[in-house]
Amino acid sequence: MQPSSTPRARLLVGIAVSVVLGLAGAAVYVVSSAPGARASIALSIVEDPATGTFGYSPEVVQIPRAEQVDITITNWDPMPHSVSGRYMNVSGTMAEMMVHMGNGMMGRLSGPMVGALPPDLVSHTFTMVAGGYDLNIPIPVAPNAGTPSVVSFTLLMDLPGTFSWSCMAEETSAHGPMVGGLTIG
Numbered sequence: 001m002q003p004s005s006t007p008r009a010r011l012l013v014g015i016a017v018s019v020v021l022g023l024a025g026a027a028v029y030v031v032s033s034a035p036g037a038r039a040s041i042a043l044s045i046v047e048d049p050a051t052g053t054f055g056y057s058p059e060v061v062q063i064p065r066a067e068q069v070d071i072t073i074t075n076w077d078p079m080p081h082s083v084s085g086r087y088m089n090v091s092g093t094m095a096e097m098m099v100h101m102g103n104g105m106m107g108r109l110s111g112p113m114v115g116a117l118p119p120d121l122v123s124h125t126f127t128m129v130a131g132g133y134d135l136n137i138p139i140p141v142a143p144n145a146g147t148p149s150v151v152s153f154t155l156l157m158d159l160p161g162t163f164s165w166s167c168m169a170e171e172t173s174a175h176g177p178m179v180g181g182l183t184i185g
Contacts, residue, residue, distance in 0.1 A: 039063060040070040044148075045077055045124055045139065045178075054124070056167075059180035065160050068094070072152045077123045078142040081169035087125045089116045090153070092135030098153040100140060123149070128165035128182060133157065135165070160185045 044057050054077045063069045090098050097113045116138070123141040140149040167178035 038068050038070055040072070043071065043073045043126075045073065045075040047076060055178050056126075056180055060183075061180070062183040062185070063155070063157065065184050066158050067156070069155050069157075070152060071155060072150060073126060073137065073139055074148045074150050075123055075139045075142050076145070076148045078145050080120050080123055080141045082119070083122050083125060083138070083169050087127065087136055087168045088119060088122055088138050090114070090137060092128075092133060092155070093137070094154040094156060098137055098151045100149075100151055122169065124178065125168045126165060127168045128163055130163045131161050132159050133163065136168075157184045 041061060041063065043061070045054050046057055047054050090096055097115050099112050100114050117140055121140045122138045124139040126135070126137040126139065128135040135155070137151065137153060139151060142148045162181055162183045165180050165182055169178075
């Protein structure tokens with residue numbers, strides 16, 4: 001295994017890419033909520049038609065500090081990608097769970113609230129291990145190219161700052177890292 005394909009190396013690459021994106025003035029998706037309403041954000045894993053590779057959109061997000069934020073990730077990638085055991089488990093969310101919105105694979109899971117995915121159902125991850133956070137969301141494969149998988153989870157993040165997240169699936173590093181930035185503040 002090459003050093004650049006290790007999870008730690010991908011995380012370090014993610015930090016560097018996020019800093020560059022921030023300095024380059026990349027679009028930042030800012031989440032806010034009306035008084036009394038919970039903030040929410042939608043991310044997608046979509047294919048770049050020019051390269052045939054998948055990536056997150058948006059890549060850089062800002063969420064409010066010390067407020068519950070609902071995050072929904074829609075994945076259009078129908079291919080499973082291998083991850084180490086740790087990245088099959090949900091961590092860092094409210095109740096250490098995520099809601100799997102169904103995509104024809106619900107019979108394979110124990111119900112809509114799940115704390116882990118079987119290895120053959122993981123397509124990507126949304127992982128941030130920095131600044132006191134240990135967040136990992138395993139993203140299930142899309143059942144086919146025209147039907148996405150959808151997961152939703154709730155975060156409550158008290159420590160302010162800008163942090164990098166990355167996908168820890170091994171195959172994604174062959175096409176360049178799937179990374180982004182999360183600003184809490």
